[in-house]
Every structure is written in C-alpha cells, then in structure tokens.
Amino acid sequence: MTAPGAPDARPRRGVRDAGPPPRRGAGLALGAAGVLALVVSLAVALTIGPADIGVGDVWSVVAAHLGLGTSDLTPIRDGIVWQLRLPRTLLAAVCGAGLAMCGAVMQSLLRNPLADPFVLGVSSGASTGAVLVVVLGVGGGALSVSSGAFLGALVSFALVLLLSHTLGGTTDRVVLAGVAAMQLFSALTSFVVLTSADAETTRGVLFWLLGSLGGAGWTDVWLCGAVLAVALVVCLAYARTLDAFAFGQEAAAALGVSVARTRLVLLCVTALLTAALVSSAGAIGFVGLVLPHAARALCGPGHVRLLPVTALAGAVFLVWVDTLARTVLDPREVPVGVVTSLIGVPAFVAVLYRTRRTR
C-alpha cells in the first residue's frame, strides 16, 4: 500500500469508475423483472394440473370470479380452479416469499450463512406447537393452530440460541444446535401425531415434517398473506439496521443500533411468520437457505434491495417447485418439502464449502 499523499490529487471520478455501478435504476429494473416473473409464474402454474382444463377456461374462471366476465364451466371444474389451484398457487408464492425472507433476516442477524427457519429447527418447533393444538387439543380451544405454532417456534428458537450460546456461538455450533432442535421437535411431532392413531396419521406426519400445499384454502392465503405483509414492512424498516450487523453485534452497536431491541423484534417477527406458514403448509425446508444466497448474487448484500428481491425469488421458486411436486409423479403427489430438500441440501453443502474456504 502506498503512503497516502495529497489525496486531492486523485481524480474525483476515480470513486465512481472503480465502484459498483449506480444501482438505483438497476434495482428498480430487477424489482420489476421479479414482479413480472412472479405474475407469469402464477399464471402458468394455474393452468397446469391433472384435471384437463384448457388455458382459456382457467382464465375465464379467474376473470369471472374477479367480476370481469362470465365462465360457462361446470361448478366442479370452476371449483378446481378457484378453490384448489388458485389458493394453492398463491399460498406457494406466499410461503416461498416468507420463508426466503426469514432466511435472509436470520442469516444477517445471526451472521450465519446457513441460518434458515428449517435448519435452525424453528419450523419443526412450529410444527410441534401446531400439532399439540390440533391433535392433543392443548389450550382447550382457547389456542388457535397458528398461535400454538408461534409458541412452538419461539420455544425452539430460544432453545437453539441458548444452546448455541453456551456451546460457544460459532457458525457451526448454531447449526448443530439447530439440528438437535430439529430432530427433537420432529420426533415430538411424529410421536404426537402417531399417538392419535387415526386413518389420516401417516399423511399427517408427512404434512407436518415435510410440508405440503395440498390442503391450501383461501383462509390460509389470507392469513399467511397478511402476516407476510406485516413482516415485510417490519423487516424493510430494519433493512439498514441489518446492514450494520455485517461486522457483528458490537460493530452494529457502535453504529448506533440498539442490538437487543433489533434482535428481539426481528427474531419474533421471523418466528411469527414461520409459525403462520408452518401452520398452513407444514415445515417446508431449505427455502430460506437457498434463496437469500441466490438473491445476493443478483442484487448485492444491501438489505433494502436484498429483502424484496429474496421474497420475490422465493415466491417464484416455490410456485414452480410445487407445480413440479404435484405433476412429476402424476397422479400421485410428492411432498413439496422433498423437492425443496433435494435442491436445498446441495446448496447447503455448497455454502458450507464456501465458508470453510473463506475462513
């Protein structure tokens, strides 16, 4: 490095030449492309399915329900589009967006590139909470499935953070603590579901452990959509604060961030969002791990862009994964979590490999 002499002698435009290109326009273009990709994905996914309904018919059903015309399809076929396919596709988008954003926030807050609601056992905790309410009737009707899931998510999150803290708090330890929590809560979930021993048992275990969008209804879409909207606003408000965590908590504090409050708010928001998604679609894994990394490659590490881009990418991703899951073994259905894991595990290994190399 040369001695810093006469800084004014340097050409001013050196900064702009060497720095990254101005990103404002690029960011908007990326956002627009993302929204377009999502709309197209939703529209195409809607027309794919076992029931042979033509593209035009699908569109006329949607148009009719939106009050933009009439459709002459039978009520059954109308129902397939409006009561099955559309809520399912929309829930896939909401779950993908939510899980991906949770992953991005957790990764930055915990400074851990492997953080994800599934890997850290938060999804499993939410499953256990939901199952305790649904199957065992814990709370005596006063507790809804979602609030049970929320409590479960908080408990498992707290457990993982406590455990990893006592283990030394390094990246690997957090993940190990998460694996422990995931195994524990998955076992609890299986146990609770299997003790109920009715005909739906096996399907129930599959749903809660691997996730499925098969049971999606409009209630799920509205509930998860609303929670996602709130979480998105809160996380965006904290976007710049999350940037400050790049060099750790103490560096963030030195940049004027109140670390304890930020952690509390964002961990609760991600737990709440995870809980809402899990109670509607089960524990779908690895979406929160993969998409933030892909999004960072697209738009850089600044959270003001990263969070919306991650959410859009997650939405598009899960819409297509779910389409694949319900068509690849037609007429049978692959649990969506199986497909996300098949994609997610190699990504997990790749990230692990990269963190090993940079250390």
Added chain:
Amino acid sequence: MTGQGVGRAVGVVVGPGEPRGEGLRAERVGRRADGRLILDDVVLAPEPGSTLGVLGPNGSGKSTLLRLLAGLLRPTAGVVTLDGTPLGDLPRRTVARRLAVVEQHADTQVELTVEDVVRLGRIPHRRAWASASPHDERAVRTALERTALADRAGRRWHTLSGGERQRVQIARALAQEPRELLLDEPTNHLDIHHQLDLLALVARLPVTTVVALHDLNLAAMYCDRVVVLCAGRVVAGGTPADVLTEKLIAEVYGVRAAVRTDGPEGRPHVRFLGTLD
C-alpha cells in the same frame, strides 16, 4: 505533567483554554465483572483534536477502557461524558454520529466492497426509509479520499490485506463524521510498513483520537499524549517523553530498557534489553 506513582489515579489534563466538560471525558470510571476489578478510578480527558495513546501490558484494561469510552460497556463506577452528558443518557444513534470505533480485528462473511463497508458509516445519519443524501455521498467520498482508498472503492473485502482492511475500517469510521475516534490496537497483525502508515494516517486526522497500543515506540512516535494502564489503574500520563521512562517500563512491564530521545522530533525511543527476573 507526569505521574509516576504506581497505583495513583492520574488524569490527562484538558488543554489550555478548553472549557470543562467539552468532548469525551472519563470521570473516575471503574468496571467490575464477575467480582473482578478490571478498571479502577480512571480519569481521562483527551484534548480535542489530539491523539491519545493508551498503553499497558496484556490484561491491563485497555480494551475495556475503550469500550467504556465508546459506550459499548457501562461503567460500574464513575461516568463517561460527551460534552458533559453521560453516555448512558444519550441514544445510541446520537453517540454514533459523534463517536466512531475501529475494532482490533473486524471481519465479515458478507460479500461487501470497500465502498459498501464505508457506507455503513452513514447508517447512524440516515433515516429508515430515506435514500442516501448528497451529504451522505460526499461523506463517503471524502472518507475514501482521506484514507487513499478512492481507487479501491470497488475491491471486495475478502480480497484485502490486513492493513487495507484496517484502513477501510478507518474510512468507515470517518464516514460517520465523528469528532472522537477510538481505535483498539489497530496495528495488530500488520507488518511494520503498514503499522507506521496507519498510525501516521490516524495522527493526521483532525479528530480527537484515543488509540490503544502495544508498541511503546509507535506510541512515542505518533501520540501527543499517552496514559499507561497497569492492572486496571492509570499509573502514568503525559507526553511520551515524560511518561516513557526506564523506571516506568521496569515497573509496569517488568522489562529492562534504555530510553533515548533520538526518535523523530526528539521523541523518546525505547530499546528493550531483557526481562527483569
């Protein structure tokens, strides 16, 4: 002024004509953790615009003192004030607009460019939803230029050498537009060229600087004043020439040394001769 009595609290006197309570001051601060006294009765009032070195053996409380001055730790006795207001009464954001910190060893796994890192320094100045103002851009550019990093703005953090990383952290701190800059052993792990380079840069900055240092000769070369900590207490304070004596080095470090005043600008130069055993 000199203060050589080991165990006696010694302050660094405010410069002439300086109103009391101006700038950053530690007033008889102490810190106790797990029943152990880490810092005791420390008085510090760096003269605005000057460079104050904090010296002392490992575990003497240098890092703790800097974290107390930064408001990252609360003192268990005494008070740290900024223009007369206790740090604890100020919002963290207000403090971060006034006072910047450079850690001993900052690292990240996030793929950031030099400019990204320097931009972090604007966080305390920006509102949650606002985009960067022309003033933000100017502060970032000035910080890059002052640290001679303007031509490396697009370089990736993880491709930088240790010396470059510390320089980027200083640029980030300058982007905060602080009046006080605190550095915790910023020259650790740097080769000698980068040590001199970095401290020359720090000493030239027009801000009040408090820098913890291991190396007595670096402190002698670049600090206007130094304080020496030993077992959590200030045992000496004053100009390097006043403080860095053979007697003090023997008492505090247990090292035999020969001190000559043939350093740059007649500053003291310490030659170590061996341990006192």
